[in-house]
Amino acid sequence: MPLLDVRDLRVEFPTRHGVLTALHDVSFSVDKGERLGIVGESGAGKSVAAFAILNLLSRPGRITGGRILFEDRDLATLSRADMRAIRGDRISMIFQDPMMTLNPVLTIGTQMVETLKAHRDISDAEARRIAIQRLGEVKIPSPEKRMASYPHELSGGMRQRVVIAIALLTEPALIIADEPTTALDVTIQAEIMSLMLDLCRTHGVGLILITHDLAVVSQVTQRVVVLYAGRVVESGQTARVVQNPVHPYTRGLLSALPGEGEPGARLNQIRGSMPPLTAIPPGCAFHPRCDYAEERCRVGVPPLDVIEDHNVRCTRARELIRGVAA
Amino acid sequence: MAFVAFLIKRLLQAVLVMFVISLIGFSIQDNLGDPLRELVGQSVSEAQREAMRDELGLNDPFLVQYGRFLGKAVQGDLGRSYFFKRPVLDVIGDKFPATADLVLGATLIIVLVSVPLGCWCAIRPRHWLSRIAMGASIIGISIPVFLTAIFLIYLFSVNLGWLASFGRGEHLVEIAPGWTTGFLTLDGLSHLILPSIALSSIMMPLFIRLIRSEMMEILEQDYIKFAWAKGLAARRVWFLHAFKNTLLPVITVGGVQIGTMLAYTILTESVFQWPGLGFMFIEAVTRVDTPLIIGYIIVVGLIFVVTNTVVDLIYTMVNPTVRLMGAAR
Numbered sequence: 178m179p180l181l182d183v184r185d186l187r188v189e190f191p192t193r194h195g196v197l198t199a200l201h202d203v204s205f206s207v208d209k210g211e212r213l214g215i216v217g218e219s220g221a222g223k224s225v226a227a228f229a230i231l232n233l234l235s236r237p238g239r240i241t242g243g244r245i246l247f248e249d250r251d252l253a254t255l256s257r258a259d260m261r262a263i264r265g266d267r268i269s270m271i272f273q274d275p276m277m278t279l280n281p282v283l284t285i286g287t288q289m290v291e292t293l294k295a296h297r298d299i300s301d302a303e304a305r306r307i308a309i310q311r312l313g314e315v316k317i318p319s320p321e322k323r324m325a326s327y328p329h330e331l332s333g334g335m336r337q338r339v340v341i342a343i344a345l346l347t348e349p350a351l352i353i354a355d356e357p358t359t360a361l362d363v364t365i366q367a368e369i370m371s372l373m374l375d376l377c378r379t380h381g382v383g384l385i386l387i388t389h390d391l392a393v394v395s396q397v398t399q400r401v402v403v404l405y406a407g408r409v410v411e412s413g414q415t416a417r418v419v420q421n422p423v424h425p426y427t428r429g430l431l432s433a434l435p436g437e438g439e440p441g442a443r444l445n446q447i448r449g450s451m452p453p454l455t456a457i458p459p460g461c462a463f464h465p466r467c468d469y470a471e472e473r474c475r476v477g478v479p480p481l482d483v484i485e486d487h488n489v490r491c492t493r494a495r496e497l498i499r500g501v502a503a
Numbered sequence: 504m505a506f507v508a509f510l511i512k513r514l515l516q517a518v519l520v521m522f523v524i525s526l527i528g529f530s531i532q533d534n535l536g537d538p539l540r541e542l543v544g545q546s547v548s549e550a551q552r553e554a555m556r557d558e559l560g561l562n563d564p565f566l567v568q569y570g571r572f573l574g575k576a577v578q579g580d581l582g583r584s585y586f587f588k589r590p591v592l593d594v595i596g597d598k599f600p601a602t603a604d605l606v607l608g609a610t611l612i613i614v615l616v617s618v619p620l621g622c623w624c625a626i627r628p629r630h631w632l633s634r635i636a637m638g639a640s641i642i643g644i645s646i647p648v649f650l651t652a653i654f655l656i657y658l659f660s661v662n663l664g665w666l667a668s669f670g671r672g673e674h675l676v677e678i679a680p681g682w683t684t685g686f687l688t689l690d691g692l693s694h695l696i697l698p699s700i701a702l703s704s705i706m707m708p709l710f711i712r713l714i715r716s717e718m719m720e721i722l723e724q725d726y727i728k729f730a731w732a733k734g735l736a737a738r739r740v741w742f743l744h745a746f747k748n749t750l751l752p753v754i755t756v757g758g759v760q761i762g763t764m765l766a767y768t769i770l771t772e773s774v775f776q777w778p779g780l781g782f783m784f785i786e787a788v789t790r791v792d793t794p795l796i797i798g799y800i801i802v803v804g805l806i807f808v809v810t811n812t813v814v815d816l817i818y819t820m821v822n823p824t825v826r827l828m829g830a831a832r
């Protein structure tokens with residue numbers, strides 16, 4: 178029984194230009210204490226998936242299909258009050274840009290204490306004690322003093338530590354981190370990432386790590402989902418997907434990583450870019466960019482099939498693994 | 504320290520603006536009629552007039568005269584009203600409490616109505632109440648204040664006979680020497696209500712729209728989404744996280760608008776024959792009571808500058824990020 182089991186999740190945005198489907202029947206699951214990576218280019222639907230889990234889609238987005246089973250309950254159909262009780266308590270979230278995540282007019286202490294008090298029947302003093310302890314865990318110097326600070330008094334890295342501390346306050350079962358280091362200075366990205374991982378391990382927290390970076394995913398996650406234009410194109414155990422990628426898109430992402438191929442060679446970028454939701458081509462959404470596309474790739478969306486040891490959505494998957502496709 | 508530097512800078516700016524206002528006021532005096540005509544009759548000969556001009560310093564260069572005017576002004580001497588035959592500041596001081604009552608009444612109404620309604624419109628933009636409020640505010644913005652006033656008088660005073668339509672009433676309470684208010688008696692209040700509503704109606708649509716649009720923008724921010732993701736109650740997200748951020752821009756614009764409201768008291772006070780500064784000003788204009796006109800401009804200018812400065816200082820104290828920018832400057 179997984180901790181979180183997302184089945185055939187569908188998210189739509191009704192707009193003036195018609196209904197945009199941001200997620201098509203997306204499925205994945207996270208076991209207790211497990212780490213799952215969601216990768217894909219900008220606009221693939223990664224953040225939409227994250228917010229759908231917490232029922233926090235921005236207007237006019239809504240879940241129009243599927244189930245989000247978490248600790249035996251379907252989050253998609255939960256009442257407002259029940260959902261509120263889960264947010265920030267059982268499932269926490271870490272946002273991309275720490276400069277925008279903390280409220281500029283409230284102190285760090287206020288923003289931490291309120292989170293605890295929203296979920297626990299405890300005194301202010303007790304909430305403060307826990308908050309200070311968490312600030313210490315994320316290695317913020319003189320945590321007691323920081324409680325009275327406003328966000329702007331802290332650097333980006335420090336703010337993201339505060340956000341991580343907030344995410345851990347209530348000892349959640351799952352943390353969803355949406356590109357938690359993308360907005361940070363390159364020099365501290367690795368540091369923040371490893372801090373987050375350490376804490377997830379010591380607290381036994383499950384993690385959904387959303388990122389563009391397959392290298393990070395291969396280092397820290399046990400499972401991975403590759404999203405393209407709102408669909409899962411490849412998913413499974415991270416080691417298997419990374420060592421044995423089948424979908425040309427996943428292969429493209431992997432070969433674009435530094436360190437792959439000949440040293441010093443130009444990185445292989447996938448040509449073109451992902452189409453916006455308003456202009457998804459018929460058939461396999463990836464075919465206009467695919468080196469292996471054939472006539473039949475243009476008609477009918479290929480199903481997500483189990484190929485050898487993981488799931489792949491590609492009409493030519495079997496030819497590709499045999500290496501006969503050109 | 505940074506705050507003190509900011510304070511000094513802001514006060515210097517205020518002094519500069521007052522300087523400009525006094526210059527404008529003084530130029531009016533220079534151009535508006537001959538003061539001698541008001542002081543002496545037709546029978547005085549031209550030679551005698553010239554002698555008096557010399558004596559009064561009216562033949563001195565502009566800058567010398569202006570310097571003298573300024574010197575007296577900072578000591579609280581703005582000359583004497585031709586009509587009332589009393590010092591200008593005394594006349595203004597007599598009229599000021601009435602206007603203060605009116606502006607306070609209008610401000611209270613604006614705050615009490617626009618804050619909850621503006622927030623509601625932002626939180627529930629599709630709700631029928633929000634649609635009505637938005638529609639009404641478009642209409643409200645384009646109705647001139649005297650029409651609102653006449654409609655109010657017609658309905659509540661003439662037709663229903665509930666509220667008084669002119670003056671401040673008989674029963675005022677003196678809260679300080681020479682300072683009366685109508686807020687503390689039923690009679691006073693019944694006189695205050697209609698003019699306050701009329702005056703508030705000018706700014707109300709603006710405030711509702713301002714609060715709504717600011718709050719809607721804030722509600723889209725990441726930190727609000729994060730507040731939801733923390734599982735906070737809706738009340739806390741709206742009225743602490745969002746509202747506290749909405750307040751900052753609203754204080755800035757709002758403070759300035761309250762200053763502007765003083766200018767609108769001229770219309771409101773005329774319609775309701777409210778014995779305040781605005782009514783006094785209209786009368787001073789018809790009587791070409793130049794010292795009183797100038798006195799009004801300078802006093803209203805001063806109030807305007809003071810409110811703006813105070814608003815800026817409050818803004819700086821409420822907003823932690825501005826404080827930092829002050830330090831960086």
Ligand SMILES: Nc1ncnc2c1ncn2[C@@H]1O[C@H](COP(=O)(O)OP(=O)(O)OP(=O)(O)O)[C@@H](O)[C@H]1O
Pocket residue numbers: 190192197199217218219220221222223224225226235236237238453454
């Ligand atoms: N409020 C909205 N209204 C309409 N469409 C939206 C809205 N939010 C997201 N979308 C659509 O959903 C798609 C996926 O967006 P999402 O934010 O999940 O991308 P992402 O994979 O997180 O990209 P990034 O790496 O840039 O964060 C976008 O292409 C966009 O068209």
Ligand SMILES: [Mg+2]
Pocket residue numbers: 223224225355
């Ligand atoms: Mg995103």
